Amino acid sequence: MLSMTAIAVVRLRSLFGVVMLFGIYSLLSALIFVVLDAIDVAFTEAAVGAGVSTVFMLATLVSTGREEKPSRYSPLLPLGVVVVTGAALVWGTLDMPHFGDPGNPVHVHVADRYVQVSPTEVGIPNMVTSVLASYRGYDTMGEVIVIFTALVGVLSLLTIRGHVTVPRHRTTGPDSRPYPVLQVMAMLLIPFILVFALYVQFHGDFGPGGGFQAGVIFASAIILYALTFGLNDAVALVPVWLIRVLAAAGVLIYGGTGVVSMLRGANYLDYDVLAHDPVHGQHYGILIIELGVGITVATVMIGIFFAFVSRAEGSR
Amino acid sequence: MVFSLFNYWVVIVLMMAGFYTVIASGNLVKKIVGLNIFQTSVFIMYISVGKVIGGTAPIVAANTELYSNPLPHVLILTAIVVGVATTALGLSLIMRIRQAYGTVEESEILDISTREDEAG
Amino acid sequence: MLVIDIVSGLLLLAGSILGLSGAWGLLKFPDFYARVHAASITDTLCAACFVAALMLQASFSLVAVKLLMVLLLLWLTSPTSGHALVKAAHRSGLRAVTWTPPADGGRS
Amino acid sequence: MTAMLAVATIALLAVMLMALIRALSGPTVFDRILAVNMFGTKTVLLIAVYGFLTGRPDFLDLSIFYALINFIGVIAVLKFVERVGENDEAEKS
Numbered sequence: 001m002l003s004m005t006a007i008a009v010v011r012l013r014s015l016f017g018v019v020m021l022f023g024i025y026s027l028l029s030a031l032i033f034v035v036l037d038a039i040d041v042a043f044t045e046a047a048v049g050a051g052v053s054t055v056f057m058l059a060t061l062v063s064t065g066r067e068e069k070p071s072r073y074s075p076l077l078p079l080g081v082v083v084v085t086g087a088a089l090v091w092g093t094l095d096m097p098h099f100g101d102p103g104n105p106v107h108v109h110v111a112d113r114y115v116q117v118s119p120t121e122v123g124i125p126n127m128v129t130s131v132l133a134s135y136r137g138y139d140t141m142g143e144v145i146v147i148f149t150a151l152v153g154v155l156s157l158l159t160i161r162g163h164v165t166v167p168r169h170r171t172t173g174p175d176s177r178p179y180p181v182l183q184v185m186a187m188l189l190i191p192f193i194l195v196f197a198l199y200v201q202f203h204g205d206f207g208p209g210g211g212f213q214a215g216v217i218f219a220s221a222i223i224l225y226a227l228t229f230g231l232n233d234a235v236a237l238v239p240v241w242l243i244r245v246l247a248a249a250g251v252l253i254y255g256g257t258g259v260v261s262m263l264r265g266a267n268y269l270d271y272d273v274l275a276h277d278p279v280h281g282q283h284y285g286i287l288i289i290e291l292g293v294g295i296t297v298a299t300v301m302i303g304i305f306f307a308f309v310s311r312a313e314g315s316r
Numbered sequence: 317m318v319f320s321l322f323n324y325w326v327v328i329v330l331m332m333a334g335f336y337t338v339i340a341s342g343n344l345v346k347k348i349v350g351l352n353i354f355q356t357s358v359f360i361m362y363i364s365v366g367k368v369i370g371g372t373a374p375i376v377a378a379n380t381e382l383y384s385n386p387l388p389h390v391l392i393l394t395a396i397v398v399g400v401a402t403t404a405l406g407l408s409l410i411m412r413i414r415q416a417y418g419t420v421e422e423s424e425i426l427d428i429s430t431r432e433d434e435a436g
Numbered sequence: 437m438l439v440i441d442i443v444s445g446l447l448l449l450a451g452s453i454l455g456l457s458g459a460w461g462l463l464k465f466p467d468f469y470a471r472v473h474a475a476s477i478t479d480t481l482c483a484a485c486f487v488a489a490l491m492l493q494a495s496f497s498l499v500a501v502k503l504l505m506v507l508l509l510l511w512l513t514s515p516t517s518g519h520a521l522v523k524a525a526h527r528s529g530l531r532a533v534t535w536t537p538p539a540d541g542g543r544s
Numbered sequence: 545m546t547a548m549l550a551v552a553t554i555a556l557l558a559v560m561l562m563a564l565i566r567a568l569s570g571p572t573v574f575d576r577i578l579a580v581n582m583f584g585t586k587t588v589l590l591i592a593v594y595g596f597l598t599g600r601p602d603f604l605d606l607s608i609f610y611a612l613i614n615f616i617g618v619i620a621v622l623k624f625v626e627r628v629g630e631n632d633e634a635e636k637s
Contacts, residue, residue, distance in 0.1 A: 022349055023617055024567060026579055027587050027610070029356050033333060034591060036367045037384040039603050041392050045359070046606070047402045050584075051613040053352070056400075058624040060407045086332040088324060131390045143394040150401030157408045182619065186517045188511075193612055200605065208605055212397050217609065224616050227623050278362065297397060304404045311411055443547040448593075452555030455586065459562035462582060468574055470621035471566070475582045486552065486589045500606035506592060506611060510585055515624075517581050524622045525574040532581055 004268075010095040012093070013110040026050040037185065039208040040128045047216035052301055054289050055223060059308035129210050134282055137289065138268075141254050148251050155244075158307040186228040193221035201294050202287070209292035213298025222302050231309050250296030254289050261285070327364070330357035342422040346405060346412045355399050362388040444489035451485030454478045464469040469523060476518035549597045556590045577621050584614030 026049025033042035201214035226234035258268040330353060337350025366388035410420055417425050461474025487507040494500045560583055567579035591607040 021567060022352065024564065024583055025353070025356070027584065029360060031587060031590070032360060033363055034594065034603070034606065036363045038366070038389045038392070039606060041363060041389050041396070042605055043609065044393050044396045045333060046610055046613055049356070050394050051600070053400045054404050054617055055620045056404050056407055057345065057349070058620060060410060062624050079338065079340070082332045082336045085335065086328050089328045089331070113331070118637055125358045128386045128389045130391065131386050136332045139393055139398065143398050144400050147401045154408045157412050181516060185428050185512060188512065189615070196608065198610070208603060212393060216610070220613065224619065227619050251586050263454050300401065308411075448548050448552040450599060452552050455559045459559040459581070461619060462566050462579065463562050467618055468572055472578055472598065475578055479582065479585055482584060483589060486593065488559070490592055493596055499604060504610065506604060506607050508590060509604070509608060509611040511590065513611060514585055517615055517618040520619060521577055521581070521620055524626055525572070528626070
């Protein structure tokens with residue numbers, strides 16, 4: 001782990017192909033998360049960092065050009081600032097708790113309760129999911145709304161053009177034949193990816209996974225489709241209005257669950273009352289809001305991807 | 317004992333690398349990459365704080381007693397997804413900037429806008 | 437049990453050696469197409485060795501099925517991406533260097 | 545057996561290191577993509593091996609997923625590199 005992190009730092013010195021190296025960097029940090037026992041986080045980081053955000057950055061590069069011009073300012077001043085700040089931070093860490101010590105302050109407050117009680121109280125083995133969806137349901141709802149807002153922001157900045165008019169010569173010219181092998185492969189893989197996304201979505205209670213990861217996986221299937229068959233086909237498959245409606249629907253499912261539990265006489269997002277006994281209620285609640293999260297994340301990612309690519313195509 | 321603080325130093329090195337990229341690079345896309353690296357360093361810090369030596373992933377399994385702390389995992393899980401959403405927003409702003417100014421270099425944008433101010 | 441351990445150990449060793457040789461080729465070969473050659477050919481067999489070794493360890497369970505899925509995916513995706521890569525490189529006008537050994541017999 | 549798994553882990557790390565060097569130095573963009581691809585497949589294997597090393601092989605979902613993401617990533621990079629190349633040529637001509 002340590003050596004690999006050091007390599008990740010070396011990577012930063014390269015000026016060209018930064019984005020591609022950023023993909024590697026994400027994979028590396030996801031590996032570090034695996035080593036540090038954070039399986040769910042590794043899942044998300046791999047999906048988001050190595051998959052989706054690399055694709056977004058690439059799409060941006062297409063429309064902005066990929067050469068970086070040398071800065072006119074001397075790099076010495078920022079370097080100095082960085083070194084001084086870093087030194088101050090290192091000095092600060094001398095008082096920090098030691099790595100892996102079970103007596104760390106973070107481990108003595110509510111975490112114990114999560115670890116000890118959640119398997120019986122919420123009744124699902126994956127503590128990350130139970131903390132995410134049940135104990136800290138408000139936080140997660142806030143995050144979902146942030147993501148939804150991001151989609152709104154991106155869509156208001158960049159419009160998705162339903163039918164990109166690709167110039168004729170690009171589609172028929174000898175240099176832009178589609179990759180037949182790739183298309184066959186994509187056709188084989190996409191159903192598998194979709195099934196896998198559903199598995200991750202609904203198996204999230206028992207193993208690593210959950211709405212966030214499943215949403216990204218689902219989106220990545222659509223992204224693969226758009227990459228191999230062209231944007232127009234993908235937009236035909238998942239129309240823009242569907243993205244808008246479903247993204248809002250996901251947030252509504254989440255919020256609606258809270259309202260339902262209020263109507264049944266409990267606090268907002270308290271799932272105990274959703275079924276006859278609390279553990280079942282928790283199960284239903286988590287399943288439903290994870291579904292909401294999954295729908296929102298998937299549609300938001302697809303929407304942002306469409307917006308980026310249609311902008312990139314339109315800029316030519 | 318010094319070695320047991322190593323994780324923080326790794327985090328700091330990453331953080332400073334991201335910070336340096338943000339302030340020293342004039343290219344807006346590069347700045348976003350720098351921000352992402354900075355962000356990742358914070359993620360690693362949270363997760364490494366949550367690690368318990370001898371513990372295992374916080375999913376209940378037979379014959380394991382000690383688990384790592386699930387709370388940082390949850391915080392970072394959502395933070396990553398929010399991070400990509402904000403990254404996407406930033407990138408789309410960059411695309412608009414490129415459309416408005418024809419460049420994504422900070423210094424050139426400043427030149428153009430000062431020229432416009434003088435002209436207008 | 438012992439035999440299984442030995443066999444899977446040997447498979448792991450073989451996989452490691454294959455992977456290392458592929459990486460060595462990736463580093464040392466003179467041009468892009470040679471590197472693709474080194475990397476993608478070793479990739480599949482290396483993956484197969486590792487997965488087979490782990491499957492022997494896992495016995496028959498969901499884990500073994502998942503390993504099989506990993507293997508199938510790698511077998512499907514890795515050659516495909518290699519193919520697409522070479523095709524894209526070829527299209528973009530990258531040509532193999534006609535590498536001729538220098539007359540003095542030394543490495544250039 | 546644990547020793548063999550550890551040896552395999554170290555070998556995989558070495559392979560990843562070499563791939564990383566190629567990705568950092570690679571003269572053409574395709575070299576980098578190739579290195580990234582190799583890096584990805586080795587990551588998949590490494591996660592599988594690591595799962596067995598720590599005795600919790602439930603996490604193979606993760607490596608299945610890495611294999612997928614790796615593929616999608618490489619395809620995406622290829623597509624966009626082609627487009628950027630076209631743009632560059634268009635600007636030149």
